[in-house]
Amino acid sequence: MRRLHHWPLDPASRAARFALAEKGLDVDLEEARPWLRAEPLFRLNPAGGLPVLEDNGATIAEIGPVLEYLEDAYPGQPLMPRGAVERAEVRRLIGWFDVKYNGEVNAYLLHEKLEKRAQSLGAPDPQAIRDGRDHLRWHLDYLAGLLDERDGLAGPRFTLADIIGAAHLSCADYLGDLPFDEFPAVKTWYSRIKCRPAFRGLLADRLPGLPPAKHYDDLDF
Amino acid sequence: MRRLHHWPLDPASRAARFALAEKGLDVDLEEARPWLRAEPLFRLNPAGGLPVLEDNGATIAEIGPVLEYLEDAYPGQPLMPRGAVERAEVRRLIGWFDVKYNGEVNAYLLHEKLEKRAQSLGAPDPQAIRDGRDHLRWHLDYLAGLLDERDGLAGPRFTLADIIGAAHLSCADYLGDLPFDEFPAVKTWYSRIKCRPAFRGLLADRLPGLPPAKHYDDLDF
Numbered sequence: 001m002r003r004l005h006h007w008p009l010d011p012a013s014r015a016a017r018f019a020l021a022e023k024g025l026d027v028d029l030e031e032a033r034p035w036l037r038a039e040p041l042f043r044l045n046p047a048g049g050l051p052v053l054e055d056n057g058a059t060i061a062e063i064g065p066v067l068e069y070l071e072d073a074y075p076g077q078p079l080m081p082r083g084a085v086e087r088a089e090v091r092r093l094i095g096w097f098d099v100k101y102n103g104e105v106n107a108y109l110l111h112e113k114l115e116k117r118a119q120s121l122g123a124p125d126p127q128a129i130r131d132g133r134d135h136l137r138w139h140l141d142y143l144a145g146l147l148d149e150r151d152g153l154a155g156p157r158f159t160l161a162d163i164i165g166a167a168h169l170s171c172a173d174y175l176g177d178l179p180f181d182e183f184p185a186v187k188t189w190y191s192r193i194k195c196r197p198a199f200r201g202l203l204a205d206r207l208p209g210l211p212p213a214k215h216y217d218d219l220d221f
Numbered sequence: 222m223r224r225l226h227h228w229p230l231d232p233a234s235r236a237a238r239f240a241l242a243e244k245g246l247d248v249d250l251e252e253a254r255p256w257l258r259a260e261p262l263f264r265l266n267p268a269g270g271l272p273v274l275e276d277n278g279a280t281i282a283e284i285g286p287v288l289e290y291l292e293d294a295y296p297g298q299p300l301m302p303r304g305a306v307e308r309a310e311v312r313r314l315i316g317w318f319d320v321k322y323n324g325e326v327n328a329y330l331l332h333e334k335l336e337k338r339a340q341s342l343g344a345p346d347p348q349a350i351r352d353g354r355d356h357l358r359w360h361l362d363y364l365a366g367l368l369d370e371r372d373g374l375a376g377p378r379f380t381l382a383d384i385i386g387a388a389h390l391s392c393a394d395y396l397g398d399l400p401f402d403e404f405p406a407v408k409t410w411y412s413r414i415k416c417r418p419a420f421r422g423l424l425a426d427r428l429p430g431l432p433p434a435k436h437y438d439d440l441d442f
Binding site for chain 1: 267279281283285287289290294305308313316317
């Protein structure tokens, strides 16, 4: 039995789904709402967050450990480079998205547009959305700089860094907040990822009452 | 050439020093003050934080990547278990301290007592210190629960989880904030770690003008 506790537009949950699909692993999806702070989720993850993967009787919580677990337990279709320095760069970028991008972009855009809505916390604050979009431009500029030198975010090959990066950006894209035309290198990279069969599940997501931006699932956007 | 950019009472920097010593690796220590947001540190780590390890021409930033790099590059004296599930538990606890403990304990106690002082941000706020101590008790209770079932934080053996946990707790201990007598299982675990030769460097730290609590370097506290 393999089950992923997730929320469809939670970027970390999406990274787990994308990695599972890249590994060719079937999984039952169980929707959870971490903002309810319900006991069942805390029993699986004492920190109360998503994603949580149950696999063959083991419970793996938090996105960094889930991604590394998939690589350790299912080494076919490798998503990590072999060299110690190259692996460190993948891990740096996983942490970058999990902590820095999360705090500077998701805490503004996803919080205002999605979390407030889901939790009935009132209308979005236009200034916070403007701030989030400014921070997002800064992050896209940083990613464009990385992609000037290499095809993947962490090096020449597709890795877990591309998986977590694309999962995060796909949420901003769902909401129509990605100014792709200003960052052509990022657009090229993301369009290559959109074409991967393992990404299709994410492109099929639809949040009730909140349809995605028009180009969201367009492979030739 | 091996050089660690660190700040003596930054818990993540201390975890890196402890791990380097466990691996038996010599390192030059270079003190950095991340709160100055100076350009040289941003060139080494675009996120601007500590620790940063320079090793044989490579630059490894952030504590999770540094710990895993040491394990990948210097597999002697292993500090990670072999099984995928056991490795995930070590990684969950590294993230626990790096994000949750940091936000709930260090952001109160270290911020009020050390960072404000170092950055001339004014007197500590007594209510924030009380809140930090409350959060610390909650964390110690959680660690005590883990140690009821096993000798190390993540399993039967000493791992990177013990390294990061002891590094964080040692900062609270320096400041005299650890109510060890209320948590005997944690005290036993920490006293075993204090006796490790690799921990001695941390016990020798002295911040100018801010001596540690009396028992700080007492191995039989």
